[in-house]
Amino acid sequence: MSLLTGRTAVVTGGAQGIGFAIAQRFAAEGAEVIIGDLNGDAAARAADELGGLGIACDVTDASDVDTLLAVVPNVDILVNNAGITRDATLRTMTEDQFDQVIAVHLKGTWNGVRKAAALMRERKSGGAIVNISSLSGKVGMVGQTNYSAAKAGIIGLTKAAAKELAHHGVRVNAIAPGLIRTAMTEAMPEKAWDQKMAEIPMGRAGEIDEVASVALFLASDLSSYMTGTVLEVTGGRFM
Ligand code: NDP
Numbered sequence: 001m002s003l004l005t006g007r008t009a010v011v012t013g014g015a016q017g018i019g020f021a022i023a024q025r026f027a028a029e030g031a032e033v034i035i036g037d038l039n040g041d042a043a044a045r046a047a048d049e050l051g052g053l054g055i056a057c058d059v060t061d062a063s064d065v066d067t068l069l070a071v072v073p074n075v076d077i078l079v080n081n082a083g084i085t086r087d088a089t090l091r092t093m094t095e096d097q098f099d100q101v102i103a104v105h106l107k108g109t110w111n112g113v114r115k116a117a118a119l120m121r122e123r124k125s126g127g128a129i130v131n132i133s134s135l136s137g138k139v140g141m142v143g144q145t146n147y148s149a150a151k152a153g154i155i156g157l158t159k160a161a162a163k164e165l166a167h168h169g170v171r172v173n174a175i176a177p178g179l180i181r182t183a184m185t186e187a188m189p190e191k192a193w194d195q196k197m198a199e200i201p202m203g204r205a206g207e208i209d210e211v212a213s214v215a216l217f218l219a220s221d222l223s224s225y226m227t228g229t230v231l232e233v234t235g236g237r238f239m
Pocket of ligand 1: 012013014015016017018019036037038039057058059060081082083084104108132133134135176177178179180181182183184185
């Protein structure tokens with residue numbers, strides 16, 4: 001028997017990158033996987049590879065999140081992974097860039113947590129929610145006042161929700177990845193990449209599968225006595 005046999009898992013922003021690796025890992029462990037992503041075609045294509053379902057969902061829109069969670073009658077696991085960056089220094093960041101990043105990460109995660117928790121409570125089935133934060137939310141990164149604020153906010157949200165939901169058998173935890181090799185981070189200028197590499201005790205970037213395995217741990221009964229935690233997947237950077 002696999003770790004997630006008989007469970008249904010929803011992953012936001014799961015059409016690519018870290019979210020897709022999580023969806024893939026969950027499917028390999030027996031879960032039925034539903035992918036929600038801004039681009040509905042990309043979500044459907046990605047889910048198809050895993051024998052699951054994929055639909056368009058903008059996590060900033062509460063009714064889209066309702067629709068995503070209604071694809072299946074029972075949601076056991078939700079991963080709030082959807083994300084964007086709009087990096088700029090304080091001097092140049094526009095109000096729109098600030099609002100967009102806060103909306104996708106913070107409001108999007110809040111929408112996912114509250115909507116999934118309501119369903120899990122109603123069914124009295126318990127559940128596991130995993131929120132993707134970032135090392136940027138712990139230490140703050142230059143050019144990311146919007147992203148660092150949103151990712152730090154996700155940590156507060158995770159802990160508050162964990163306290164509210166513990167007695168309903170719903171666990172809420174977060175992952176703070178460091179530098180993970182994805183299309184987004186590989187587009188970084190070489191100088192910025194080398195500078196980050198020098199900060200990582202393990203001397204390398206992380207792979208998406210290394211975030212997915214921690215998500216699996218938090219989503220499964222392997223972490224049955226853990227809630228409100230933030231697990232850093234960073235190769236030791238900024239420990
Ligand atoms: P990607 O950009 O590869 O994937 C993010 C996905 O989220 C995309 O498919 C994107 O769709 C989707 N998305 C964006 N906005 C929304 C929205 N409003 N509603 C639904 N889906 C949306 O990023 P990563 O895989 O690198 O990152 C995944 C998560 O991990 C993010 O939360 C990110 O902040 C976090 N993270 C990543 C790190 C890294 O090093 N890569 C480090 C720390 C944290 P589309 O492409 O159509 O815009």
